Amino acid sequence: MGSAQEQAIRLAVETARTCFNRGSTIPIAGRRKNLAALLREIENSQADIYRALKQDLNKSRAEAYMSEISLVKAEIKHLRRRLPWLALPRPKLPALSQLPGCLQVRREPYGVVLVMSPWNYPFQLTMEPIAAAIAGGNTVVVKPSAYTPHTSAVIEKILRRALPPGMASVIHGGRAENTALLEQRFDHIFFTGSPAVGRVVMEAASRHLTPVTLELGGKSPCFVDRTANIEKTARRILFGKLLNAGQTCVSIDYVYVHEDVRAQLIAALQAGISRALPSEHYRKSSFVKIISPKHFSRLSGLLAEQTLLGPDGEGLVEDFLDPQTQQIKPVIVDNLSWDSPLMAEEIFGPILPVLPFTDLETTLVAYEEREHPLALYIFTKDRRFARQVMGKVNAGGVCINDTLLHMSSSKAPFGGVGNSGMGNYHGDWSFKAMTREQTVLRKSWLFDIPVRHHPYGERSLKLLHTLLR
Incomplete structure (x- = not known):
């Protein structure tokens, strides 16, 4: 891999991070608009998708629609419909120590997500995690398989037409590009492939303590x-x-x-x-x-x-x-x-x-x-x-x-579980895979519980035993 490709990879990651830092991916209305645009462009590009899957895998139109296109469309529709509810902060009952106050759990985007997809279902297993990342409010860098170049080219065209600049970038290439991408810092990595390569991805992610979703395989x-x-x-x-x-x-x-x-x-x-x-x-x-x-x-x-x-x-x-x-x-x-x-x-x-x-x-x-x-x-x-x-x-x-x-x-x-994977997705779980839970406590200014402040003594201990038993 030449220095030009390495530079292109760094630029793609930097552009994705700049796009995320602008905050344009956060509003729910904008996410739903982007999902609608993605769905519309997939429908407009259906003939190109059929042609690409035929060239790459010899898939018939019926099999391509059943096992790839229809599943992607259903996933996008589900995410778009459910997004306002999925992204809604969930109120929780505060603990005694948190009173007076309001407690809630929010779903926050990770930031820049790397999606590494396989060749066997090159459209479905690339587009579904991309849609999930967008629904979660992230930006995406996508690395499709080098074995399916025609499908990868169609995916890049769809993303370029449907989404704002910087929201989703496609990196083409093979092992050298995979290695260079894994040297970059991402906020989440979604990988689909073999257990052997999954171990490599997880090891690389550990250098930046990056959370991963691994969809692997095994002998079923x-x-x-x-x-x-x-x-x-x-x-x-x-x-x-x-x-x-x-x-x-x-x-x-x-x-x-x-x-x-x-x-x-x-x-x-x-x-x-x-x-x-x-x-x-x-x-x-x-x-x-x-x-x-x-x-x-x-x-x-x-x-x-x-x-x-x-x-x-x-x-x-x-x-x-x-x-x-x-x-x-x-x-x-x-x-x-x-x-x-x-x-x-x-x-x-x-x-x-x-x-x-x-x-x-x-x-x-x-x-x-x-x-x-x-x-x-x-x-x-x-x-x-x-x-x-x-x-x-x-x-x-x-x-x-x-x-x-x-x-x-x-x-x-x-x-999967163990050797066959880590984490899950589809539907609501796709949104959860691409977001993290954030606890937010909003305390009232009305009063403090004095016993929690220094200096501590025997009276403090007795009150704590009474309050926090």
Whole structure:
């Protein structure tokens, strides 16, 4: 990275701080106006967003709208509607020592927020935290992924047209730019990505004692009980696994299925893949590609020496790879163990390992030592089964009898725990993530309680025991 880019990064941060210090981001009416302008510009740029997501990820218009654009629009509408209430100071009952006086808790902006977003949902996972930062009264410096340059360019155009100068700046580039940004002082950092990079971000933030929100990932498990409706289970598992070609932080990473229904589930999954991708033309035109040759190579390597099942039965590794389109065809991996390379890291692709279990309690013992996943999926008609799994697997969120949809509402928070994240957002929680609680006490001039002032003596102690017991 050259000195010109370093200078551009410093200038972006300084401009954002100057904009915040002017106080123009604070009035609620102004924040709502900016959110409305952002929503309007997104709607005006929808054709450009479709085109960019197609170029970067091969996303179809339907998938782009469902998994990216619609969610951003819903989040902005929610924040704009709820903002006057969310920003309202909350009165609290004063303690005896604070009387006579009025006590309240206010939500104050952090100041300059750094948003570092990933490539897998480059529009949604960039615009949602930007909207939250604006709703919170902050200014933003945005670092989108270098893997999705077309979407990043559209985002920059939207922000430039919708928002006042200095309120939101976009920094393009790769690792060198990430490192240079993390050397700057921010008031809050919102990062979405892998746990490994999340540790780097947190370490860098600690140098300035900067608070962070980390939305990470991990190996999200799925448990299928023998009481589940297997046909619907397979269909809903495939919805979660095939969306974005499995490149989703809350995608099912592997399935534990009761041995009694294992063969039935695998057959239903094979049939479901055939229905989901009915032709080569459809796959090439509408199935998301693997983001880069490096990731394609990594996933290809994970398939080596595994039992691979497609819609037509067992196949070889090359049967599931299309280097020309950079796509991996959905593949089920059977007869593997936890020693397999597939189970050592988050897969992040359309590869679905299936493992059998017979004794649930024995299977769950291992989760006392494993890292906490971002999501937990359970398919069952038995509530005791669901409670038993939830009692042992401490996940960021839980979805029973479906996949992904637990995180699709602005009326509930989304976030991880431990290795899968820190903090949460969506809806009201997005506003809370981008603001801090400030206690304000307004004392009356009427009188003081004399006992709190020097000099202290035995009489003071007796009165304090009486007043503050």
